[in-house]
Amino acid sequence: MYSLHELIAMSERELAQLPYPARPAGLYEPIRYALGAGGKRIRPALVLMACNLFQEAVTAAKPAALAVEVFHNFTLLHDDIMDNADTRRGKPSVHKKWNDNTAILSGDAMLIYAYRLLAGCDEKSLPRLLTVFNEVAVGVCEGQQYDMDFEKRTDVSVAEYLRMIELKTAVLLAGALKLGAICGGGSDMATDLLYKYGISIGLAFQLQDDLLDTYADSDEFGKPVGGDILEGKKTFLLTNALARADEPARRSLLELLSDRTIVPAEKIARVRAIYDRLGIRELTEKAVAAYFADANLALDALEVAPDRLKPLRELTAELQGRRK
Amino acid sequence: MYSLHELIAMSERELAQLPYPARPAGLYEPIRYALGAGGKRIRPALVLMACNLFQEAVTAAKPAALAVEVFHNFTLLHDDIMDNADTRRGKPSVHKKWNDNTAILSGDAMLIYAYRLLAGCDEKSLPRLLTVFNEVAVGVCEGQQYDMDFEKRTDVSVAEYLRMIELKTAVLLAGALKLGAICGGGSDMATDLLYKYGISIGLAFQLQDDLLDTYADSDEFGKPVGGDILEGKKTFLLTNALARADEPARRSLLELLSDRTIVPAEKIARVRAIYDRLGIRELTEKAVAAYFADANLALDALEVAPDRLKPLRELTAELQGRRK
Numbered sequence: 001m002y003s004l005h006e007l008i009a010m011s012e013r014e015l016a017q018l019p020y021p022a023r024p025a026g027l028y029e030p031i032r033y034a035l036g037a038g039g040k041r042i043r044p045a046l047v048l049m050a051c052n053l054f055q056e057a058v059t060a061a062k063p064a065a066l067a068v069e070v071f072h073n074f075t076l077l078h079d080d081i082m083d084n085a086d087t088r089r090g091k092p093s094v095h096k097k098w099n100d101n102t103a104i105l106s107g108d109a110m111l112i113y114a115y116r117l118l119a120g121c122d123e124k125s126l127p128r129l130l131t132v133f134n135e136v137a138v139g140v141c142e143g144q145q146y147d148m149d150f151e152k153r154t155d156v157s158v159a160e161y162l163r164m165i166e167l168k169t170a171v172l173l174a175g176a177l178k179l180g181a182i183c184g185g186g187s188d189m190a191t192d193l194l195y196k197y198g199i200s201i202g203l204a205f206q207l208q209d210d211l212l213d214t215y216a217d218s219d220e221f222g223k224p225v226g227g228d229i230l231e232g233k234k235t236f237l238l239t240n241a242l243a244r245a246d247e248p249a250r251r252s253l254l255e256l257l258s259d260r261t262i263v264p265a266e267k268i269a270r271v272r273a274i275y276d277r278l279g280i281r282e283l284t285e286k287a288v289a290a291y292f293a294d295a296n297l298a299l300d301a302l303e304v305a306p307d308r309l310k311p312l313r314e315l316t317a318e319l320q321g322r323r324k
Numbered sequence: 325m326y327s328l329h330e331l332i333a334m335s336e337r338e339l340a341q342l343p344y345p346a347r348p349a350g351l352y353e354p355i356r357y358a359l360g361a362g363g364k365r366i367r368p369a370l371v372l373m374a375c376n377l378f379q380e381a382v383t384a385a386k387p388a389a390l391a392v393e394v395f396h397n398f399t400l401l402h403d404d405i406m407d408n409a410d411t412r413r414g415k416p417s418v419h420k421k422w423n424d425n426t427a428i429l430s431g432d433a434m435l436i437y438a439y440r441l442l443a444g445c446d447e448k449s450l451p452r453l454l455t456v457f458n459e460v461a462v463g464v465c466e467g468q469q470y471d472m473d474f475e476k477r478t479d480v481s482v483a484e485y486l487r488m489i490e491l492k493t494a495v496l497l498a499g500a501l502k503l504g505a506i507c508g509g510g511s512d513m514a515t516d517l518l519y520k521y522g523i524s525i526g527l528a529f530q531l532q533d534d535l536l537d538t539y540a541d542s543d544e545f546g547k548p549v550g551g552d553i554l555e556g557k558k559t560f561l562l563t564n565a566l567a568r569a570d571e572p573a574r575r576s577l578l579e580l581l582s583d584r585t586i587v588p589a590e591k592i593a594r595v596r597a598i599y600d601r602l603g604i605r606e607l608t609e610k611a612v613a614a615y616f617a618d619a620n621l622a623l624d625a626l627e628v629a630p631d632r633l634k635p636l637r638e639l640t641a642e643l644q645g646r647r648k
Contacts, residue, residue, distance in 0.1 A: 027469040078432060082425040101406040101472065104428060108402060109465040111435055116458045119451065127447045130454065134440045141433040145351040148425065 002052055004045065004311040004318070010058070011044035014066055030094045030106040031113070034073050037089050042315075043176045044069040049311050050180030050194050053304050061183035063120035064129060068176045071114040071133075075140055077107035082148065111137075125182050132182065136175030143168025150234040154242075154254055161239040162203065170202025190302055197298035197312070204291035205319055210235040211284050212324065214272060220323045226268035232257040236287065237280050244278045292320050326376055328369060328635040328642070334382070335368035338390055354418045354430040355437070358397050361413050366639075367500045368393040373635050374504030374518050377628050385507035387444035388453060392500045394441060395457075398434035399464055401427045406472065435461075449506050456506065460499030467492025474558040478566075478578055485563040486527065494526025514626055521622035521636070528615035529643055534559040535608045536648065538596060544647045550592035556581040560611065561604050568602045616644050 002010070015035055020028040044065035051061035058065075079085070080093040081103050087093060095103035114133075121129050146164040150156045177194040186194070212221060213228045214237055228235050238257075242250055253274055256267065275281060295316055299309050326334070339359055344352040368389035375385030382389075403409070404417040405427050411417060419427035438457075445453050470488040474480045501518040510518070536545060537552040538561055552559050562581075566574055577598055580591065599605060619640055623633050 021466075024466055024469040024473060026473055027466060078428055082428060100424070104402055104405060105465060105468055105472075108432075108435065109462060111432065112458060112461040112465065115439060115454070116462070119454045119458060123451045126451050126454070127443065130439070130443045130450070134436060134443060137436040138433060138440070141429060141436065142345075142348055142351060144429055145348040148429075149348060149350055 001056070001308060002048070002058065002311065004049065004314045007045040007048040007052070007058070007311065008041045010048065011041040011065055011069065014062055015041070015044070015069060018066065018070075026098075026102065027106055027109055030077075030098055030102050031110055033097070034077055034088075034094055034106070034110070035070065037091055039069075039073070039089060041069065043072050043172060046173060046176040046198065046315075047180035047183070049315070050177040050186070051184035052180075052311070053190070053194075053302070053308050054181065054184035054186045058184075060122060061180045063117050064133075064179040064183055065176075067114045067117040067133065068172070068179065070110055070117060071137065071140075072172060074107050074110035074114060075144070077103045077110065079144060082144070121183060128182055129179055132175055132178050136171050139167045139171040139175075143171070153234070156234045156239055158236070158239045158243055161234055161236060165206040165236075166199060166203060169206045170199045173202040173205075174198025187303075190304070193298045193302050197295050200291045200295035200298060201316060201319060204288050204295065207236050207284055207288045207291065208319075208322065210237050211281070211288065212322075214268075214275065215281055216324065222324050226264065226272075229257070229268050229271045230264055236284055237275055240283055241275055241278050241280050244280070245274075249274070249278075288320075292316060325380070325632060326372070326382065326635065328373065328638045331369040331372040331376070331382070331635065332365045334372065335365040335389055335393065338386055339365070339368070339393060342390065342394075350422075350426065351430055351433055354401075354422055354426050355434055357421070358401055358412075358418055358430070358434070359394065361415055363393075363397070363413060365393065367396050367496060370497060370500040370522065370639075371504035371507070373639070374501040374510070375508035376504075376635070377514070377518075377626070377632050378505065378508035378510045382508075384446060385504045387441050388457075388503040388507055389500075391438045391441040391457065392496070392503065394434055395438040395461065395464075396496060398431050398438060399468070401431035401434065403468060406468070445507060452506055453503055456499055456502050460495050463491045463495040463499075467495070477558070480558045480563050482560070482563045482567055485558055485560060489530040489560075490523060490527060493530045494523045497526040497529075498522025511627075514628070517622045517626050521619050524615045524619035524622060525640060525643060528612050528619065531560050531608055531612045531615065532643075532646065534561050535605070535612065536646075538592075538599065539605055540648065546648050550588070550596075553581070553592050553595045554588055560608055561599055564607055565599055565602050565604050568604070569598075573598070573602075612644075616640060 018035065020032055022028070047061050047065035047068055048058040051058045076088060077094050080088055081095045081100050085093055086096045093103070094106065118129060118133055119126065143164055143166070146160070147168055150161070150164065174195045175198070177198040178191050181191040181194050210228065213235070214226060216225050218225045241253060245253060253271070256262070256270055259267070262270075299312055302309065342359065344356055346352070371385050371389035371392055372382040375382045400412060401418050404412055405419045405424050409417055410420045417427070418430065442453060442457055443450065467488055467490070470484070471492055474485070474488065498519045499522070501522040502515050505515040505518050534552065537559070538550060540549050542549045565577060569577060577595070580586070580594055583591070586594075620637075623636055626633065
């Protein structure tokens with residue numbers, strides 16, 4: 001059995017060994033750059049971890065693990081164009097280093113490359129793997145669309161927000177586990193429980209992100225706190241605040257967020273004060289804890305020897321303890 | 325057995341019946357718009373035609389036929405952004421009607437949708453179909469990359485140009501036939517011959533395009549003649565002219581093409597005069613005829629009853645006779 005960090009290291013090694021055609025360089029250089037730029041490699045590790053629950057060797061899951069990580073990086077290439085993000089993991093994003101057309105086309109090739117990698121899985125499992133992969137991929141696109149739609153709306157409900165982050169973030173983590181479990185020969189029940197676990201840690205992770213962006217210790221966090229507030233981003237915090245506030249408070253919160261004359265630090269402090277008054281921090285902390293509890297319950301229900309669950313428990317604990 | 329036009333009509337009907345989720349509308353509306361905007365539906369008809377060589381029913385090939393057409397339309401969405409094309413089939417292109425982000429994300433969802441459709445094929449054939457589809461899809465991206473690369477180069481050889489159009493155009497036609505043959509249970513030899521037929525008609529088709537763009541009767545052609553010359557596009561005509569010309573003629577042709585002070589009609593006439601002097605028109609007409617002859621040779625070698633080849637012969641003849 002492999003530890004979480006062994007599987008992350010294995011993912012990194014396998015990714016580094018992926019072959020690329022030399023030409024056309026304009027298509028493959030950006031792919032190599034994007035996949036070599038680091039990242040936590042949580043998703044391929046999840047694929048391998050799920051497989052490792054049912055098999056000592058994880059070889060059978062390697063193609064799916066790589067497919068998931070290449071797919072994830074494809075979404076980053078295209079999202080960075082759509083979100084106009086200039087940097088990614090401390091380096092220029094592909095559309096900044098090259099241009100939009102390069103990021104579009106190399107992204108397309110990465111999506112196709114992900115399917116090529118997936119096609120390297122065992123033929124018997126392939127139809128099922130392909131179905132899961134397709135569902136996940138469509139879900140991620142739908143999530144990105146909702147995320148963009150929400151930018152233009154002020155009436156996003158908490159339920160809508162949760163559905164969006166489920167699609168945009170959680171479904172890929174859950175799908176990674178499901179693919180790994182299928183490769184490892186897990187039962188349908190086990191596969192479904194792992195999917196549920198993935199959804200729960202995905203939601204918990206995103207809610208933590210929302211929380212940290214507003215409440216983190218800025219030294220520990222590594223980037224300025226309050227970015228979501230300044231962008232007026234519909235987060236778990238904001239959608240809950242808008243839901244809890246009475247009509248006058250709701251209106252003044254929306255006005256405050258759209259006010260471009262207030263200095264950033266003051267805007268952040270004032271929004272945070274409203275959140276504090278409404279108990280948004282505690283509410284979110286409780287929601288995060290509840291999702292992590294759900295995640296552990298899904299693991300409890302798995303019919304595998306408890307010691308085999310160590311890497312997944314370890315991951316849950318690491319995520320739960322993060323401060324950045 | 326179905327005729328070419330029956331299979332085109334069937335493709336149109338099947339496409340019109342494709343279900344789309346209602347939400348998020350921002351993702352699915354552009355897909356419905358793009359797929360409903362017409363098009364010749366040659367590619368899905370090729371899938372069905374190839375299947376129909378080996379089976380009376382074409383049901384087994386319908387998912388692959390739809391996958392190919394959805395994939396083709398995905399490439400149009402993204403190519404229209406990259407090429408800054410404002411219209412498509414007489415209507416605003418998706419990135420003009422909506423915006424770039426919409427065309428990127430809806431395009432991505434279409435590519436995934438193509439894979440979902442493909443996954444509806446018979447499970448036994450799926451691994452092979454997926455491999456063919458992946459190869460084709462990567463090839464099309466590589467072709468688009470070369471096409472964009474060529475815009476910045478003046479030293480594109482005829483061989484490079486042919487390789488580019490093989491990837492960008494011919495490989496999808498060939499792949500469509502190969503997928504259909506696999507669905508229909510054709511032998512490996514038959515499948516390969518159909519692939520070759522597809523490459524040949526694809527190359528012939530693109531060379532005809534190049535020829536018509538410079539030499540068509542503008543009334544019959546339906547759009548202004550000479551667009552490629554004004555854009556300085558690397559076509560079969562231009563790459564051959566540059567290869568045939570001596571160094572001074574080569575240099576003056578390149579200067580003429582990049583000269584922005586000459587009025588369009590004169591530029592077109594002068595380039596055409598150079599082409600005429602170099603015998604480029606006849607050369608291209610011969611190449612087109614040779615590719616169509618290759619196409620028919622591939623069909624001749626197929627071990628199926630000659631009458632079953634009627635739709636493919638009909639297609640070849642229709643393509644060969646086109647004036648627009």
